[in-house]
Amino acid sequence: MRLKRLQSMLDKVDALILFKPENIFYFSRFFPNSFMYLLIPRDNTPIAVVPQLEFEEAKNTITGFRVLQAKKQKDFEKILSKLQKELKIRRLGFEDDSLTVNVKEKLEKNLGEIRFIPASTVVKKLRAVKSSDEIETIRKAARIAAKGIEKAIETANPGVREFEVAAEAEYTMRKMGSSGVSFETIVASGRRSAFPHASCGDRKLESGDLVIIDLGARYKNYCSDISRTITVGSPTSKQKRLFQTVLNAQKKAIEIITPGVKASDIDRAARGLIKKEGYGDFFVHSLGHGVGIEVHEYPPIGPDNKDSIKAGMVFTAEPGVYIPGFGGCRIEDMVLVLENGCELLTNAPRSLV
Numbered sequence: 001m002r003l004k005r006l007q008s009m010l011d012k013v014d015a016l017i018l019f020k021p022e023n024i025f026y027f028s029r030f031f032p033n034s035f036m037y038l039l040i041p042r043d044n045t046p047i048a049v050v051p052q053l054e055f056e057e058a059k060n061t062i063t064g065f066r067v068l069q070a071k072k073q074k075d076f077e078k079i080l081s082k083l084q085k086e087l088k089i090r091r092l093g094f095e096d097d098s099l100t101v102n103v104k105e106k107l108e109k110n111l112g113e114i115r116f117i118p119a120s121t122v123v124k125k126l127r128a129v130k131s132s133d134e135i136e137t138i139r140k141a142a143r144i145a146a147k148g149i150e151k152a153i154e155t156a157n158p159g160v161r162e163f164e165v166a167a168e169a170e171y172t173m174r175k176m177g178s179s180g181v182s183f184e185t186i187v188a189s190g191r192r193s194a195f196p197h198a199s200c201g202d203r204k205l206e207s208g209d210l211v212i213i214d215l216g217a218r219y220k221n222y223c224s225d226i227s228r229t230i231t232v233g234s235p236t237s238k239q240k241r242l243f244q245t246v247l248n249a250q251k252k253a254i255e256i257i258t259p260g261v262k263a264s265d266i267d268r269a270a271r272g273l274i275k276k277e278g279y280g281d282f283f284v285h286s287l288g289h290g291v292g293i294e295v296h297e298y299p300p301i302g303p304d305n306k307d308s309i310k311a312g313m314v315f316t317a318e319p320g321v322y323i324p325g326f327g328g329c330r331i332e333d334m335v336l337v338l339e340n341g342c343e344l345l346t347n348a349p350r351s352l353v
């Protein structure tokens, strides 16, 4: 289905070549662990070229493709130039956002007279609108992350180290069937909470700390992403005001999410409120990003993206305010865009204590 849709969109190229594992998985349902590629002609059966190491598994997983085996590294090139002649490929779409210089040079050397056409955008936009199967898998990944963050919050007490909080959350997610994290778990406490990407250190939590916890689970090759901010012990009035502002900003953004709204308008809804409260200089990132096979994918939800959102998209809403020397606050949830409005996929309590 998604293959047919892709082929019908290939109007400027004779074929598309895909090397990026996430794109290969999207079209073939096979997630490669080593170098391989898919060649998708506009009007012919697509081909997967797989190393010997993964051939048996690929052959059993991939349907609707010719699955060819590359026994040696050189075979990848030989097979491709054979296919080029056989299928008369003169214009080849490639992943301009991820193809390495090394592979591109090899392609140019081996394929001779051929035009390379940037084609990442087509694939990105296809992947952004999720199928019902994908939504079910992402839903589960989101549920696991919500349980993970609840465990982290429960663990975050005075004297406990940041990495211990991360360990408890990750153990909980693993036991629920997660194959791993979708990015390195962030537990940033005290002044470190003012660094948006502080990951996780060995600092012991102290009473009075703000703590940002940001994590995600990987489940059946799909990702989730959630953040909460808490205080250790009772919050000060300044901490409360910061938290309430970020929470209100998130609500304001989520309220307007429905098909047809521009991504930049969703960002502005949150950013405007944060500015009004005087924290405008401290919201230093976009409001959110798409989530799927990758934890950061299309669409970006930021001031520069004027594209309209569509039903079936899944992305985060994560306003954050980071005050150097004081601390930070970020609240992040995943939303699914419905035909009318949106649905929260990550359900974990949002409260400072």
Ligand SMILES: [Mn+2]
Binding pocket: 225, 226, 289, 316, 318, 332
């Ligand atoms: Mn995120």
